[in-house]
Amino acid sequence: MPAISTEAKVGLFVLIGLVVLAYMSFRVGQPGFGLKRGYDVSAVFDNVSGLEKGSAVQMAGVEIGQVESIELKDGKAVVKLRIRPDVRLDRNVRAAIRTHGVLGDKYLEVMPGSLIPGEKSAYLKEGETIQYTERQADIDRLLSQVTLIADDIKNVTSSLSNTLGTPEGEESIRKILYNVRDFSENLNRVVARNDENFTEMVTNLKSASKEMERTFAALSQITDEVNQGKGTVGTLLKDKSVADNLNKTLAALNDISKKINEGRGTIGRLVNDEETVDNLNESLSGISRYINKAEQFRTFLSYRGEYLFDRSDAKNYLELRIQPKQDKFYLLGLVSDPKGRRQTIETTSNGVTTTTTEYNQDKLLFSAQIGKRFKDLVLRGGLFENYGGLGMDYYMLNDKLRLTFEAFDFGRGSNRQTHVKGYGEYRLIKHVYLSAGWDDPFNTSTSSPFVGFSIKFEDEDLKYLLTTSPIPR
Amino acid sequence: MQDMIQLKDIHKSFGAQKVLDGLDLNIEDGQTTVIIGRSGGGKSVLLKHIIGLIRPDSGQVVVDGEDITKLNDKQLNEVRKKFGMLFQEGALFDSMTVGENVSFPLVEHTKMTDEEIRQVVAERLKAVGLTGVEGKMPSELSGGMRKRVALARAIALHPQIVLFDEPTTGLDPVLTEAINQLIIDTQRNLNLTCIVISHDIESIFRVGHKIALLYGGKIIEYGTPEEIRASKNPVLVQFLSGSTEGPIQIM
Amino acid sequence: MKGFLSLIDNLGKAVLRNVEEAGKILLLFFSVLSWAVRPPLKFKNIMKQMEFVGVKSIFVVVLTGTFTGMVMALQGYHGFRMFSAESLVGSTVALGMTRELGPVLTSLMVTARAGSAMAAELGSMRVTEQIDALYVMAANPIQHLIVPRIIAGIAMVPILTVVSDFVGIAGGYFVGVHVLQINEGLFLKNITKLVTLNDIYNGLVKAACFGLILSLVGCYKGFNTRGGAEGVGRATTEAVVLASISILVADYFLTAIMF
Ligand SMILES: Nc1ncnc2c1ncn2[C@@H]1O[C@H](COP(=O)(O)OP(=O)(O)OP(=O)(O)O)[C@@H](O)[C@H]1O
Ligand SMILES: [Mg+2]
Numbered sequence: 001m002p003a004i005s006t007e008a009k010v011g012l013f014v015l016i017g018l019v020v021l022a023y024m025s026f027r028v029g030q031p032g033f034g035l036k037r038g039y040d041v042s043a044v045f046d047n048v049s050g051l052e053k054g055s056a057v058q059m060a061g062v063e064i065g066q067v068e069s070i071e072l073k074d075g076k077a078v079v080k081l082r083i084r085p086d087v088r089l090d091r092n093v094r095a096a097i098r099t100h101g102v103l104g105d106k107y108l109e110v111m112p113g114s115l116i117p118g119e120k121s122a123y124l125k126e127g128e129t130i131q132y133t134e135r136q137a138d139i140d141r142l143l144s145q146v147t148l149i150a151d152d153i154k155n156v157t158s159s160l161s162n163t164l165g166t167p168e169g170e171e172s173i174r175k176i177l178y179n180v181r182d183f184s185e186n187l188n189r190v191v192a193r194n195d196e197n198f199t200e201m202v203t204n205l206k207s208a209s210k211e212m213e214r215t216f217a218a219l220s221q222i223t224d225e226v227n228q229g230k231g232t233v234g235t236l237l238k239d240k241s242v243a244d245n246l247n248k249t250l251a252a253l254n255d256i257s258k259k260i261n262e263g264r265g266t267i268g269r270l271v272n273d274e275e276t277v278d279n280l281n282e283s284l285s286g287i288s289r290y291i292n293k294a295e296q297f298r299t300f301l302s303y304r305g306e307y308l309f310d311r312s313d314a315k316n317y318l319e320l321r322i323q324p325k326q327d328k329f330y331l332l333g334l335v336s337d338p339k340g341r342r343q344t345i346e347t348t349s350n351g352v353t354t355t356t357t358e359y360n361q362d363k364l365l366f367s368a369q370i371g372k373r374f375k376d377l378v379l380r381g382g383l384f385e386n387y388g389g390l391g392m393d394y395y396m397l398n399d400k401l402r403l404t405f406e407a408f409d410f411g412r413g414s415n416r417q418t419h420v421k422g423y424g425e426y427r428l429i430k431h432v433y434l435s436a437g438w439d440d441p442f443n444t445s446t447s448s449p450f451v452g453f454s455i456k457f458e459d460e461d462l463k464y465l466l467t468t469s470p471i472p473r
Numbered sequence: 474m475q476d477m478i479q480l481k482d483i484h485k486s487f488g489a490q491k492v493l494d495g496l497d498l499n500i501e502d503g504q505t506t507v508i509i510g511r512s513g514g515g516k517s518v519l520l521k522h523i524i525g526l527i528r529p530d531s532g533q534v535v536v537d538g539e540d541i542t543k544l545n546d547k548q549l550n551e552v553r554k555k556f557g558m559l560f561q562e563g564a565l566f567d568s569m570t571v572g573e574n575v576s577f578p579l580v581e582h583t584k585m586t587d588e589e590i591r592q593v594v595a596e597r598l599k600a601v602g603l604t605g606v607e608g609k610m611p612s613e614l615s616g617g618m619r620k621r622v623a624l625a626r627a628i629a630l631h632p633q634i635v636l637f638d639e640p641t642t643g644l645d646p647v648l649t650e651a652i653n654q655l656i657i658d659t660q661r662n663l664n665l666t667c668i669v670i671s672h673d674i675e676s677i678f679r680v681g682h683k684i685a686l687l688y689g690g691k692i693i694e695y696g697t698p699e700e701i702r703a704s705k706n707p708v709l710v711q712f713l714s715g716s717t718e719g720p721i722q723i724m
Numbered sequence: 725m726k727g728f729l730s731l732i733d734n735l736g737k738a739v740l741r742n743v744e745e746a747g748k749i750l751l752l753f754f755s756v757l758s759w760a761v762r763p764p765l766k767f768k769n770i771m772k773q774m775e776f777v778g779v780k781s782i783f784v785v786v787l788t789g790t791f792t793g794m795v796m797a798l799q800g801y802h803g804f805r806m807f808s809a810e811s812l813v814g815s816t817v818a819l820g821m822t823r824e825l826g827p828v829l830t831s832l833m834v835t836a837r838a839g840s841a842m843a844a845e846l847g848s849m850r851v852t853e854q855i856d857a858l859y860v861m862a863a864n865p866i867q868h869l870i871v872p873r874i875i876a877g878i879a880m881v882p883i884l885t886v887v888s889d890f891v892g893i894a895g896g897y898f899v900g901v902h903v904l905q906i907n908e909g910l911f912l913k914n915i916t917k918l919v920t921l922n923d924i925y926n927g928l929v930k931a932a933c934f935g936l937i938l939s940l941v942g943c944y945k946g947f948n949t950r951g952g953a954e955g956v957g958r959a960t961t962e963a964v965v966l967a968s969i970s971i972l973v974a975d976y977f978l979t980a981i982m983f
Contacts, residue, residue, distance in 0.1 A: 010774045013782070017883030020890045021924070028919045305747030307754045310545035314751040316744050336744060364740075445543035451754045453747075526856050553862040564857040568845070578861045 038065060038082045043095040043108075043130040048077040050106035051097055057081050059089075059110045067108060081108065089124040096134035298323045304454035308439060311448045313338040315439075319367070327374070333367035335385050339446060384408035387419070400427045404437075417442035423452070431457050477502040477634065477666045478523060483532035485518060492518050493529070494690030505660050505667040507681035509712065511721055514687050516670045517561055520636050523668065524556050525549045536634075554582060557632035561639050561670075563623035565611040571598070571622050572607030578630045597625040600655055602648060617644045624652065628659055635659075637669045641676055653679050674713060678702075686712065688721075749944050752866075756874050756940070759867045769872035777838045777873075777939075778880030784833050785884045786891050792825050793817050793892030797899040801906070810900075811910035815918040817896030822923045823983065826889040828975055831881050831934030835967045839942035842873050843963035846946025847956035855947070870943045877939025878932050885931035889924065926982040933978060934971045941967040 048070055057065040065083040072078070083089065092113035097106055113132060124130065300321040307314050316336045323329040369382030369391065380391035389408020396403070402425045409419040423437020435452040478500035485493040492515040500506050500523075510516050521527040522534055525541045533540045541552055557578075565574050575594045579585055585593070594607060601621035611619055624640055640656065641649040653676050660667050671677050677684060678698045686694040686701075686709055694701065694709050701709065711719030800813045846869060849855050858865045893915070900906045945963035949955045 006771045006775045009779045010771055013774075013779045014879075014883060017886045021886045021928075024886070024890060024893075024924060025921055027916055028921055028924065303743055303747070305751055307751035309755070309758065310547055312546045312755065314748055316740075316747050318740060318743065334740065336740070444548075445545065448545060451758075453750050453754070521856075524860055526859060550862045550864075553860060556860060558857075558860045560853050560857060562853060564853040566849075566854055566857070567852075577863070581861060581863050 038085050039126040040068060040080055040082055041089065041124050041126070041128055041130060042078055042080045043133050044073075045077045045079060045095075045097065045133050048079060048097060050099070051079065051108065052106070055105070056107040057083065057110060058107055059087070059112075064110070079108070089130075091122045091124055092132065093124070093130055094132040094134060095130045297325075299459045300456055301459055302454055302456035304433075304435070304452055306435070306439070306450040306452035308448035308450045311338070311446065315450075317367075317454075327372060329371050329373075331367060331369040331371060331380070331382070333369075335365040335367060337365055337385065380406075385419075389419075401425070419443070423450070425452075425454070431455055475502045476500065477537060478668075479533070479535040480519075480522070481533040481535065483519075483522060483529045483534070485515075485522070485527065485529050491690060493522070496532075496687075496691050498685055498692045498695070500666060500668060501683065502666055503664045504682040505656070505669060505680055506683045506685060507669045507671055507677045508685050508687055509671065509677060510687035511712070512672075515690060516687055517638055519687065520558070520638055520668065520670065524553060524558055524636060555633040556636065557627040557630060557634070558636040559620075559624050559627040559638055559640055561642075563611075563619045565619055565623055565626070567611045569611075570607060571603075571609050571611065571614070574611065574622060575607075575626045575629055577626065582630060593629065594625075597629050598622070600628075600659075601625045602651055617648065620644065621648075621652070624655075631659075631663055632665075634666045634668070637667065637671075639670050639672065641671065641673055649673065649676065656680055674715075749940060752870070752944050752947075753936075753940055755866055756870055759864065760871050760875065762867070766868055766872050769868065770875050773872045773876035774880055776841070777834060777876040777935075778883060781834050781837055781880075781884055782887065784837060785830050785888050788829050788833055789821070789826065789888035789891040790895040792829060793821060793895030793897075794899045796820055796825075796892075797896035797904070801900065801904050810904070810906045811914050812918075813900045813904075813906060814893075814896060814911040815914040817900070818893050818915045818919045819923060821889045821892035821896075822919060822927045824927075824975070824979070826885045826892060827881075827927050827931040827934060828971065830885045830888045831931060831938055831971050832968055834877075834881055834884065834935070835938040835942075835964055835971065838877075839938040839967045840960045840964045842939060842942030843946040843949075843960045844956055846870075846943060847949035847959040848953075850947065850949045851952050851956060865947070870947065873943055874936065874939045877935035879935070881935030881938070882928040882931040885928060889927065929982070930975065930978050933974060937970050937974060938967040941970060 051067060051070065053067055053069060055067045056063050057067065064087045065081055068080040068082040070077055070079050089110065090112055094111045094113050096109050096111065098109045099106055110130070300319075300323070302317075302319045302321070304317040304319070305314055306317075315338065317333055318335075319331060319333040321329050321331050365385040367383050367385060369380045369384070371378050371380035371391075371393075376395045378393040378395070380393070382388070384391065384406055385408065387409035389406060389410070391404065391406040391408075393405075394403045395401070404421075404423055404425065406421045407418055409416075419440050420442060421437065421439045423435050423439075425433050425435035427433050433454045433456065435454065436450065437452075438447070438449050440446045440448070476499040478498075480496055480498045483493045483496040484491075496519065498519075508516050508519065518527060522529055523536070525534070525544070528542055532542070534542050536552055537555065539552065541549060544552065565571075566577070569577070572591075572594055575597055576590045579590050579593060583590075591607075595604075598604065598606065601624050603618060603621055603625070606614065606618070606622070611622070614622065620640070620643060624637070627635055627637070637656065641652050644652060656667060656669065657680060659665060667680075669676075669680055671680070678701075681698060684694075684696065684698060684701045685692045686706075688708050694704055694706050696704070702713075704710070708720050711721050796817045797813050800816045801810060804810050804812050804816075846855075849869070855865050855869075858868060897911065900911055901908045942963045945959040945966070949959040951958075
């Protein structure tokens with residue numbers, strides 16, 4: 001028997017895999033199978049929560065179809081049902097949403113309706129709507145209400161238990177109860193013992209009231225006399241100077257309150273001083289400005305890797321971007337370039353000076369830039385990979401796409417051209433970016449197209465660390 | 474005579490170890506240059522510089538007028554198509570049969586039919602004294618056979634420049650002579666530029682048009698076999714006589 | 725103060741090194757992509773790798789898949805019996821296999837078998853100068869060695885996963901229906917009812933991602949081997965560890981995205 005070739009083995013293996021996959025897909029996809037030829041009817045419900053596309057439709061416990069789609073129309077749920085072709089539904093059937101199984105699956109139950117006398121029986125046709133639907137007992141809402149009530153009760157009981165449940169609370173309740181008991185006992189005793197006294201007291205009271213009548217009469221007589229300026233009190237009150245004094249005192253009082261109102265005196269000043277209010281306002285706004293500042297202040301950390309095709313090597317960037325204002329930022333970066341840091345060494349031998357260029361591969365390169373944004377354009381300047389330079393970014397598509405152009409390392413000596421770099425970067429999903437461009441096109445040995453990948457995220461904590469707290473005055 | 478390869482002021486260190494220290498060497502077109510030197514002296518490293526497997530720390534490697542240290546991968550690939558190389562340890566692909574190994578450059582870079590390739594492979598193997606081993610795996614061969622298969626692979630395409638890293642080490646005297654003859658013949662017939670590293674004194678003088686002695690990271694002697702024989706350089710004298718006394722210290 | 729600074733320095737270097745490695749693996753992936761679309765594809769190499777990664781892993785995958793399904797059925801049975809819901813055992817096994825265990829176990833098995841072999845093979849090619857020999861013959865090692873392995877990884881792991889899913893469910897069926905005497909009809913009905921096509925397909929997408937991860941990591945570690953036989957051993961171990969961890973981490977994120 002000839003050995004089976006590699007290709008044959010692989011082919012057979014793939015074939016087996018596909019057959020198994022097809023078999024599993026077929027078995028799993030089965031519920032909807034055979035329903036292709038069925039017909040659609042719809043039913044309108046107030047609430048279909050829990051019902052899903054593909055949920056079963058049953059009649060008398062027999063599956064007769066499945067939910068094809070659920071749509072919202074005028075605030076109600078329109079459920080489209082795909083019914084098996086061999087099942088015919090009476091025109092007056094009722095539909096309801098029910099639950100079954102341990103999993104609490106929802107399904108749609110279709111029940112035969114009662115025949116309305118005089119109406120001829122007919123069947124639902126494709127596209128027609130079931131007339132009668134039962135409201136789903138809104139257990140969810142009920143439950144939520146019950147929860148609310150339970151919460152209230154709990155609040156009350158918990159505050160009660162907070163006051164009473166503590167040992168002191170218990171103690172005071174016990175005391176109160178004791179007191180009440182003692183009091184009623186005492187009362188009883190007093191009442192029993194002083195039965196006679198009571199009667200006496202009552203008679204006393206009676207006579208006292210008579211006495212009082214008399215007293216009142218006397219009193220009214222005195223007031224009359226006062227009014228007429230008789231007696232000591234009378235003279236006092238009727239004397240003109242006394243009244244004047246009184247008036248004066250009142251006026252002074254009035255004056256003080258006025259002064260308070262006008263903001264004079266210590267309290268008044270405190271209450272009325274404009275400056276205090278200003279100060280207060282200002283410190284409030286200062287706080288809010290500080291908070292605003294912290295809000296505006298943002299820091300971003302990012303990593304970017306670039307694969308240089310023609311150099312078959314990668315450049316890595318680690319960057320911290322500090323953005324104190326919306327339109328201004330500082331950029332600090334570490335760059336690892338496989339080529340390393342360039343060093344120019346001048347050697348003089350026999351009076352001839354030769355300049356050699358070497359690359360120190362262990363060294364990291366640094367970037368430090370300041371940038372400002374004008375609408376969609378950003379201008380940057382500073383250190384680019386250890387050399388001075390300028391950069392420009394243009395943002396498009398709501399900042400999703402960034403086009404960047406950088407030029408640096410201008411004085412590279414006679415045989416080196418300025419290092420130029422241009423690329424586009426696109427935000428693929430949140431935090432993840434893809435980029436592509438060309439690095440250093442004017443220097444053949446290092447020129448290369450590249451693709452890159454970067455991760456950026458904003459650091460929320462760093463910003464509070466970095467914002468100093470200059471609360472104004 | 475024109476220079477095919479020029480090495481200018483090559484410096485190379487591995488960590489603290491300085492292997493090449495300002496090496497200058499010109500390889501003439503259509504000639505065989507033999508490089509000799511003590512074991513561990515940097516001969517293999519030098520060969521790898523010529524083909525761009527190692528980049529120098531500084532200096533230039535000019536091949537056919539082009540400084541290959543400045544080239545990117547794609548351009549370097551083009552330059553390498555001019556080369557064939559025999560590695561010191563053979564470097565046969567051990568997942569491939571001997572036949573597949575030798576035919577590898579042919580399949581990669583020519584449009585020959587399977588039949589043509591088979592013929593060329595058989596021919597090259599025969600030239601190195603092997604027949605009927607196409608179906609064997611490299612692990613089933615002896616060390617000397619492996620070296621010869623690698624040699625067959627290196628010259629399979631008849632490249633313009635061939636680098637041999639110790640082609641005869643580990644072979645018996647008869648085979649050594651045969652391989653030397655093979656190198657001489659192929660070189661002459663196709664007018665190749667060959668660079669041969671060898672420790673075998675007889676082979677050196679038989680094969681080389683020019684001989685270069687690598688010592689202390691530099692080429693310290695360079696010349697025709699006659700000049701080399703006549704040289705009084707103590708290093709060279711010790712090297713050729715195989716004496717343990719002289720400037721070359723064993724330890 | 726000096727000690728503190730050097731601590732920061734070392735910490736920074738370690739972070740940068742790891743980030744750099746992750747970046748390098750990703751960039752290897754990009755260059756694999758660029759070579760994968762550049763003809764000629766090394767069809768023969770691809771077939772060879774597919775045979776190695778796929779066909780030769782069947783046995784171990786079938787073995788682990790079957791036993792996993794059987795164990796799940798056994799364990800699930802004891803849990804579900806408390807609710808008299810034994811018939812859900814089948815769907816639990818099926819969902820567990822298709823969504824999680826099929827892809828993850830298969831790719832861990834393939835990592836151990838093939839991912840390690842990739843690292844070892846490329847590693848020994850590196851230290852015996854075979855990769856240099858490829859460069860010298862103006863042949864790109866990524867195209868010749870890495871692209872076929874990665875294609876094989878991406879294509880074969882999902883197929884192995886299908887097999888694993890199937891034998892796992894079959895194992896669960898055997899234990900559930902024949903050993904534990906669960907009603908066969910209910911057992912099967914619950915599987916077909918609760919498992920959706922998406923469960924299967926998402927599981928396969930996961931498997932493809934894991935196949936990519938294990939082959940990429942294996943190739944990366946092998947390709948960058950340094951230092952003789954010892955280096956090859958180190959590369960192999962590192963490849964298995966890194967690939968396994970990456971698979972488990974990626975599994976979390978893929979699950980979060982998909983389900
Ligand atoms: N990739 C490398 N990394 C570190 N050191 C290396 C590397 N390659 C070579 N060396 C060192 O460079 C030196 C020169 O090595 P090379 O292989 O060139 O010697 P050689 O002259 O070919 O010796 P031999 O005749 O024994 O083959 C050795 O000391 C070796 O340790
Ligand atoms: Mg050597």
